[in-house]
Amino acid sequence: MRAHTILNTLWAALPLVLAALALRPVTESQLRRFAERYHTPSTPETASLLRRLVFRYRAARLVGLAVGLSVPPLTLAVGLHAPDDAVSFGIAGYLTGAFVASVLPTLPATRTRSASLLPRSAADYLPRASLRAPGVAAALAVAATVVYALEPRTLDPSYTTSSSGVVVAIVAALATALAVRLVVRRAQPVASTDELSVDDAMRSHSLHTLSAAGLAIALLGTAGALVQMGGSSTSSLVRAVGLVLGLVALACALAAWFYRLEPWHVRRTFTS
């Protein structure tokens, strides 16, 4: 009983801790690491802009996470019913915060506006493989679901017959493509090449986070569809392929999330 009370108190305090973490100032070493990861100059002229953007992006994600985690207890407290799945709400809040921070302008609008004449495309900010991977994951989930529907299978009740895996994979792939499009389109009212570099770095950082999250979620859905396909099949080959590929998809989901921290050099040229 006492342990339960302690756990509940810690859980209730978690959003407050996250909010406090969100308000921490950005340190010099964090700025330096960010600048190195995206090959952007951290000069005295750009340092304040870079610091503001890194702070805003981090704060939006952590506040989103805190709000998401608070949804189940808050809805319960006011007498409403919400699924008791704080982790999913937390992830949704984190990604919503990341997306909102990604589409907000990096510089305030002024009466004199400048812009780069370099065209922007998603491939400037992300590896092409990252752009295609969510679609591939969704296609694999669809293929697994088709095989599952066509193959003779056992009616083992321990295996789910829901199609949530393929739905998750498709929705995640579509949402990722839309988010990438919106972030690339965000206005870039920069007045100098240094500001351009900072804006490009921030845009690339946002896109790496959103696409990694989208790919990880799509791969989780794909893993679900593959395990479902293999788990109930009467064919030993389909069973083995489904289970092995399902585990591979799970491992790739984890790898995709950690891959977002890889350094990236934004290369924008007139011929991109």
Place this chain on the structure above:
Amino acid sequence: MIVTVDHDSPTPAFEQLRVGIRRLVATGAIPVGARLPTVRQLAADLGLAPGTVVRAFRELETEGIIDSRGRRGTVVRSVPALPAPEERDERIRDAAVVFAAIAAELGVSQDVAVEQVRLALVDTAASRWEGESPR
């Protein structure tokens, strides 16, 4: 490769944009064959209506400087023709007179003023180099 539009200027925005792009192409900051941003991107970045960008692009196309290729985008076709030597000398002299007047008004010494001109020329040459090579 940065273009600026002053929303409070009496000069229409499409004209500022046209002159800005023309200058960048003339100085080599944007090389021939370069693809320009989409109308939508440029309009969003500069806070303009898409129609304003379309008008600037249309005028540059009429001058033969850019070429709109529909869905394939807008590409720089040729460098604007240089003016005749007499006209060129007259324009640079006029610009120098305006610059000298501003320097005198601000109380800037001749050495500082000349140094600023030199730095501006170096910057222009650097931006020309950036336009020719990927960043």
